[in-house]
Amino acid sequence: MPRLVDACSIEDVEPEDVIRFDHESHVYAIYRSPSGRFFATDGICTHEHAILADGLVMNDVIECPKHNGRFKYETGEAVRIPPCVALRTYPVRVVGDRVYLELP
Amino acid sequence: MGLGIVIVGAGDCGTRAALALRGHGYSGPVTLIGDEDHAPYERPSLSKGALLCDTDPTPIVTEDRLRSLGITFLKNVPASRILRDTHEVECSDGQRIAYSKLLLATGASPRRLRDQMGRISYLRSWRDCQSLKASLSAGMRVVVLGAGFLGLEVAAAARTRGAEVTVLETQPRILQRGVPPEIAAALGARHAQAGVTIRTHVAADLSIGSHSISLGGKEEIEADLLFGAIGAIPNTRLAEAASLSIENGILVDSRLRTSDPDILAAGDCCAFPLAVAGGLKVRLEAWRAALDQAEVAAHNLAGGDQALGLLPWFWSDQYDTTLQIVGLYSADLATVRRDIDKESFVLFHFDPGHRLVAASGYGPTGRVARDMKFAEMLVANSARPDPELLGRPEVNLKSLLGA
Numbered sequence: 001m002p003r004l005v006d007a008c009s010i011e012d013v014e015p016e017d018v019i020r021f022d023h024e025s026h027v028y029a030i031y032r033s034p035s036g037r038f039f040a041t042d043g044i045c046t047h048e049h050a051i052l053a054d055g056l057v058m059n060d061v062i063e064c065p066k067h068n069g070r071f072k073y074e075t076g077e078a079v080r081i082p083p084c085v086a087l088r089t090y091p092v093r094v095v096g097d098r099v100y101l102e103l104p
Numbered sequence: 105m106g107l108g109i110v111i112v113g114a115g116d117c118g119t120r121a122a123l124a125l126r127g128h129g130y131s132g133p134v135t136l137i138g139d140e141d142h143a144p145y146e147r148p149s150l151s152k153g154a155l156l157c158d159t160d161p162t163p164i165v166t167e168d169r170l171r172s173l174g175i176t177f178l179k180n181v182p183a184s185r186i187l188r189d190t191h192e193v194e195c196s197d198g199q200r201i202a203y204s205k206l207l208l209a210t211g212a213s214p215r216r217l218r219d220q221m222g223r224i225s226y227l228r229s230w231r232d233c234q235s236l237k238a239s240l241s242a243g244m245r246v247v248v249l250g251a252g253f254l255g256l257e258v259a260a261a262a263r264t265r266g267a268e269v270t271v272l273e274t275q276p277r278i279l280q281r282g283v284p285p286e287i288a289a290a291l292g293a294r295h296a297q298a299g300v301t302i303r304t305h306v307a308a309d310l311s312i313g314s315h316s317i318s319l320g321g322k323e324e325i326e327a328d329l330l331f332g333a334i335g336a337i338p339n340t341r342l343a344e345a346a347s348l349s350i351e352n353g354i355l356v357d358s359r360l361r362t363s364d365p366d367i368l369a370a371g372d373c374c375a376f377p378l379a380v381a382g383g384l385k386v387r388l389e390a391w392r393a394a395l396d397q398a399e400v401a402a403h404n405l406a407g408g409d410q411a412l413g414l415l416p417w418f419w420s421d422q423y424d425t426t427l428q429i430v431g432l433y434s435a436d437l438a439t440v441r442r443d444i445d446k447e448s449f450v451l452f453h454f455d456p457g458h459r460l461v462a463a464s465g466y467g468p469t470g471r472v473a474r475d476m477k478f479a480e481m482l483v484a485n486s487a488r489p490d491p492e493l494l495g496r497p498e499v500n501l502k503s504l505l506g507a
Contacts, residue, residue, distance in 0.1 A: 065473030
């Protein structure tokens, strides 16, 4: 059964930005797109150990702070090397002003 | 395109170029020639994490994947000469491979010191890394020759492994080339805090004994392990033998073409005109430059006509800190400092026309990356941001991008 985890308030993430969210010793990244939609992926780059929330969101892409690999945060797709493995994504639900992750 | 494309060198640059050829839709034959006995792997971690833990090399691509992409990968067969007249590359085993276009991505090799006993270790390949890792142990006395990125990274790794580490540098300070003094000082302090002894301005005439190193005939430093990191020399032997132009590396134009238009060169082995520095010929030993050049080389090998527009970008990780530099720093640039927090800062470097031409950041891993990304975008845009605003940490750099 997937469970909903209360991650943050919608105010915690600026549009076109990302924050880190830790839950049960797993690191997630929560994104707010320029148009205000929320997304979530694993919070560590698939290439080397780097916290994606230290990186930069540009439109629909997150760029890793370490080696500038890029992922589409909506689908997790790796779109610029060095990473070649996609990020895992998680469904997000916004209820009122809270952002919930749907975790397996 | 009938004969296909041959790439000599299966490092980061050559391998990425082979993959990019397929990525761009080139369907002719591609042969990737490597002189190591491994599938292509990434080199950056060899002087960092790979010295600290037991891992396999980080693969760029597996041999299976190369096969499925129709890329012929020849490993452990150094290319021995280029036959320009017949458009062939001859390998050490005698086989000849015909090309319509050839890419030389032969990399660089460590500059070596005179050392008749062969005591000095160097680091370039996975094999070098494994051998260095195996010889490092707690309590041993390690002397690192050269305080550039590589020497300091190995010093940090050796210290983390419990060795007693001394770094010797003939220049007046560490990271003399291309790194601002403020960042060199902060990183030097981090090494001192970790217990590494750094000595600058040491005599250049070293002599290597069986258990020590002698400085200028005056002083002996005991050493169980000597590590040499005094720079790298571009691998130009094949190109020279084929009478291609050489000038601090294999000379290429903005399209990465050598003096033979059917032969391109990319990565650490080539000297290229740096567009953002007015076409100044430079050779960068930098991972990102190698990757950027691989992309452009692939495009042009497949018949394209793309100019190289890269922006120099370097990074180093030592202990829990990172440093990043974008653009070419030089001491004559005006500098504005932005303190992000107690440990992290970014320096912005301006030319006399108030244009931001370089930026450099230092601090715990991750903290400086975001500001450096904005700095990179400002440098790429040839922006002239207000120095007073850059210096105020509460000003979001994103807000300056439109300026």
